[in-house]
Amino acid sequence: MKNLVERIKKLKSEKNAIVLAHSYQNIEIDEVADFVGDSLYLSRQAEKTDADIIVFAGVYFMAQTAKIISPSKKVLLPNLHAGCLMADMINHEQMVNFKKNYPDIPVVCYINSTAEVKAECDICCTSSNAVEIVRSLNTKRVLFVPDANLGKWVEKQLNGVEVIAYNGNCPVHHNVKISDIKEARDKYPLAKILIHPECKPEISALGDYVGSTSGIIDYVKKSPEKQFVIVTEKGVADRLKRDYPDREFILIKDDMLCESMKLTTLEEIWHALEYEVNEINLDEEVRRLSYNCIDRMLKVPV
Numbered sequence: 085m086k087n088l089v090e091r092i093k094k095l096k097s098e099k100n101a102i103v104l105a106h107s108y109q110n111i112e113i114d115e116v117a118d119f120v121g122d123s124l125y126l127s128r129q130a131e132k133t134d135a136d137i138i139v140f141a142g143v144y145f146m147a148q149t150a151k152i153i154s155p156s157k158k159v160l161l162p163n164l165h166a167g168c169l170m171a172d173m174i175n176h177e178q179m180v181n182f183k184k185n186y187p188d189i190p191v192v193c194y195i196n197s198t199a200e201v202k203a204e205c206d207i208c209c210t211s212s213n214a215v216e217i218v219r220s221l222n223t224k225r226v227l228f229v230p231d232a233n234l235g236k237w238v239e240k241q242l243n244g245v246e247v248i249a250y251n252g253n254c255p256v257h258h259n260v261k262i263s264d265i266k267e268a269r270d271k272y273p274l275a276k277i278l279i280h281p282e283c284k285p286e287i288s289a290l291g292d293y294v295g296s297t298s299g300i301i302d303y304v305k306k307s308p309e310k311q312f313v314i315v316t317e318k319g320v321a322d323r324l325k326r327d328y329p330d331r332e333f334i335l336i337k338d339d340m341l342c343e344s345m346k347l348t349t350l351e352e353i354w355h356a357l358e359y360e361v362n363e364i365n366l367d368e369e370v371r372r373l374s375y376n377c378i379d380r381m382l383k384v385p386v
């Protein structure tokens with residue numbers, strides 16, 4: 085494996101390439117990653133980089149977003165089967181029909197969606213800026229796709245804004261139950277419970293902190309506490325255990341696993357970079373329209 089890591093690093097420098105890795109990736113991917121973090125952080129890196137090639141160790145919509153933002157760069161997704169169950173819950177036709185029922189209401193699109201869906205929306209958001217993005221619209225009603233849990237959580241944070249949410253969710257987070265949180269509170273009364281807002285809003289309401297994957301990691305960094313219950317995908321708990329060996333991290337349930345995120349291997353990163361395969365390409369009109377949605381988000385100061 086050491087050899088493989090060295091070969092990827094050599095290829096990166098020969099080809100002026102970077103590797104962006106999401107915090108849910110298999111932890112060994114970090115050895116070759118230039119940046120590891122949440123969707124917003126990685127989008128900003130894709131926007132800023134002067135690399136010629138971006139290898140995206142993540143899922144399809146993330147690589148597609150990098151291509152939308154940086155169309156002149158070659159964006160490679162090491163495993164083309166790495167999709168997102170939530171993004172797959174709404175296609176272009178369903179998006180258009182949803183909007184038809186609510187004319188003249190601004191549409192906010194969670195970044196976990198396809199370019200075709202983003203192209204129909206007014207502004208994008210991620211889990212770390214969703215509240216601020218909806219607030220920035222200064223409106224009483226918004227449509228929110230595809231994540232109903234995040235949409236309803238945003239509604240709770242903003243007094244007086246009605247969020248009309250599409251009925252999508254992330255099965256990994258949606259399956260967390262109130263009883264799981266209550267059991268964790270009973271078993272670890274001193275622990276801080278850190279929750280991703282893709283969980284149901286009634287679950288998020290029980291957390292000590294609710295935020296994106298990077299938000300959860302930052303919370304731990306700044307906290308003097310020693311014990312934390314992690315209510316998001318296993319990759320976040322794995323990284324925290326590695327980075328803070330003197331603290332205790334309890335993953336809320338063993339099955340907090342995003343199978344798509346775990347598909348990417350070091351071998352596939354090497355293969356994609358060596359042969360420059362698995363490139364993300366987009367129809368230019370779709371790219372332009374989806375760019376407007378993402379660019380508007382990136383311009384909101386958060």
Ligand code: 13P
Pocket residue numbers: 121122123124196210211212254282295296297298
């Ligand atoms: P973050 O933006 O918090 O990284 O979340 C992305 C995601 O897919 C969570 O399931």
Ligand code: SF4
Pocket residue numbers: 143167168169170171196254255256257282317342343344345
């Ligand atoms: Fe999609 Fe859920 Fe995986 Fe995040 S954890 S990439 S929302 S399937």
